[in-house]
Amino acid sequence: MPESLIRSTAKSHMVDPIDDIVQQARQGSVAAIIQVLNEKLAAVGVRTRAVYANNVLQLLCEAAHRDQLEQGFLVDRVRQILESISPRSIRRVNINSRIVREQQLLWLEEITRDPDNLLWSEEIILRRPNIFKRLFAPTATPSKFRANKPPLPSKPPSQLNREQRLMRRGLVRGVTLSAVLLVVGAGAYYYWTNRDRNTPDPAAPRTETVIPSAPTTTSLPTVAETDPFAEAVRLAEQAAAAGQDAQTPAQWLDLAAQWQKASDLMASVPSDDSRYAIAQDRTAAYRQNSLRALQEAEKRRS
Numbered sequence: 001m002p003e004s005l006i007r008s009t010a011k012s013h014m015v016d017p018i019d020d021i022v023q024q025a026r027q028g029s030v031a032a033i034i035q036v037l038n039e040k041l042a043a044v045g046v047r048t049r050a051v052y053a054n055n056v057l058q059l060l061c062e063a064a065h066r067d068q069l070e071q072g073f074l075v076d077r078v079r080q081i082l083e084s085i086s087p088r089s090i091r092r093v094n095i096n097s098r099i100v101r102e103q104q105l106l107w108l109e110e111i112t113r114d115p116d117n118l119l120w121s122e123e124i125i126l127r128r129p130n131i132f133k134r135l136f137a138p139t140a141t142p143s144k145f146r147a148n149k150p151p152l153p154s155k156p157p158s159q160l161n162r163e164q165r166l167m168r169r170g171l172v173r174g175v176t177l178s179a180v181l182l183v184v185g186a187g188a189y190y191y192w193t194n195r196d197r198n199t200p201d202p203a204a205p206r207t208e209t210v211i212p213s214a215p216t217t218t219s220l221p222t223v224a225e226t227d228p229f230a231e232a233v234r235l236a237e238q239a240a241a242a243g244q245d246a247q248t249p250a251q252w253l254d255l256a257a258q259w260q261k262a263s264d265l266m267a268s269v270p271s272d273d274s275r276y277a278i279a280q281d282r283t284a285a286y287r288q289n290s291l292r293a294l295q296e297a298e299k300r301r302s
Contacts, residue, residue, distance in 0.1 A: 229279055263284075
């Protein structure tokens with residue numbers, strides 16, 4: 001058998017560690033769930049530990065500063081991550097938070113014995129996906145985390161993973177845009193065809209064919225126009241990841257501009273939005289990150 005065929009056969013039987021971790025998390029592996037959470041929350045400086053006891057996933061969120069553990073934002077983010085995984089046999093999750101401490105093997109006993117050490121604690125119930133989503137969901141969903149991640153992630157995703165995420169996002173937007181344009185085109189064609197049938201021109205010959213006008217191109221609203229909060233969070237995650245690799249003054253200036261844009265988007269969240277308080281806090285935090293990036297650029301330029 002040719003060597004190239006042997007390599008191809010062996011490669012086809014290899015399991016992507018990323019897919020394997022996601023699959024383990026869906027099967028209810030607490031270690032895999034922690035790895036997914038740590039990767040998703042790395043951008044905001046939060047690490048997690050978890051224990052499954054008495055049919056409740058006890059989750060501890062730790063960070064270096066109190067403002068990184070804002071209750072409303074963190075609870076919503078953890079809920080979104082866990083519901084996207086939908087771990088088997090886990091519905092009740094008790095989220096605890098405190099300022100980061102040294103590793104403690106018996107942290108659950110400590111916070112149970114002395115709950116005053118916590119900043120806050122909140123229990124949530126995860127929504128189950130509908131039957132169709134569970135039947136047709138893929139066995140694993142690729143994500144941006146790496147298989148072997150330390151308890152407190154501090155390294156950014158690799159350039160390859162970043163390119164893969166951008167490619168997937170571009171494919172999704174392209175498919176969505178194509179579908180919308182197809183619907184708009186079909187609706188315009190139906191409108192013009194039926195209008196010509198219902199209001200014929202008496203002076204025109206009966207055999208004349210009326211060519212409908214081309215439908216007007218409809219542009220989709222950008223993510224920032226529909227949800228500035230989500231776009232700001234996305235930019236902040238990218239800036240936090242890129243900041244780990246920044247070296248030159250130009251790179252730090254780009255980071256400063258990205259943080260400032262994220263701050264401006266947070267500032268545009270309307271006051272009647274339920275996330276307004278979080279947005280105001282993030283506006284100031286992102287502006288401070290932009291100033292730090294400018295200072296770092298000036299330092300490296302000197």
